[in-house]
Amino acid sequence: MTVRLYTNIRLEFDDGAGVALLTLNRPKALNALNGELLRELEEALDDVASRPGARVLILTGAGAKAFAAGADIAEMQGFTPAQAETFAALGQRVFSRFEALPVAVIAAVNGFALGGGCELAMSCDIILASASAVFGQPEVKLGVIPGFGGSQRLTRLVGRQRAREICFTGRSVKADEALRIGLVTEVVEGDVVEAAKKLAETIAKNGPRAVALCKRAINDGADLALAPALSHERTLFGLCFATSDQREGMSAFLERRKPDFTGR
Structure with a gap:
């Protein structure tokens, strides 16, 4: 502490x-x-x-x-x-x-x-x-x-x-x-x-990069019309696939183990 x-x-x-x-x-x-x-x-x-x-x-x-x-x-x-x-x-x-x-x-x-x-x-x-x-x-x-x-x-x-x-x-x-x-x-x-x-x-316990991007999607999208908000969500969804956490999370799911997220 x-x-x-x-x-x-x-x-x-x-x-x-x-x-x-x-x-x-x-x-x-x-x-x-x-x-x-x-x-x-x-x-x-x-x-x-x-x-x-x-x-x-x-x-x-x-x-x-x-x-x-x-x-x-x-x-x-x-x-x-x-x-x-x-x-x-x-x-x-x-x-x-x-x-x-x-x-x-x-x-x-x-x-x-x-x-x-x-x-x-x-x-x-x-x-x-x-x-x-x-x-x-x-x-x-x-x-x-x-x-x-x-x-x-x-x-x-x-x-x-x-x-x-x-x-x-x-x-x-x-x-x-x-x-x-x-x-x-x-x-x-x-x-x-x-x-x-x-x-x-x-x-x-969840992927920290995913939580951060989810927060952005919700907060940014709240002030947009639906179409641009959906476009913004797509962009952020794509960014998830540039992270190590995405690879770790999906690998852990397929391998039936708990993920070890690093925030990268």
């Missing part, structure tokens, strides 16, 4: 399993997202992306109360319009990095995921929620709107009508409703981080 400590986050690597655990570590502030934390996330993502053995990233929050209760209002209160736009650009850039990361990213949401916390969870590939998790975009209650991509990612997950209602009211969405409307992947009874680790281990 390799551990890297930052001021506001903690990054752990289980090198044998190929799983990284990234923890937002401001529990006294309910893991609120300030500029320093966002920049640390960007640095941590560089670290994950540079590790050949990294296959899955789990993102969670320290403590039982919150995944992340939002952006740091104390930091934002005195922003000028230009400063606010710069802060939004930082958050959007960092969250888009989670989407672009060539490994599967699982959000293990414990407690509050509000405002920026909800936006951060939505930038992950899979969202596992504890039964006590609470989601929402309450920015209108502060006289602002989501700035880290919430109005766009929420719409893509739950549709325009439901996104409007959630954003216009600023209300909270409990875990069972979040599952019903498609905001989360699964509601977990018990330890959500342990559930995420089990899921991560399952994903990590």
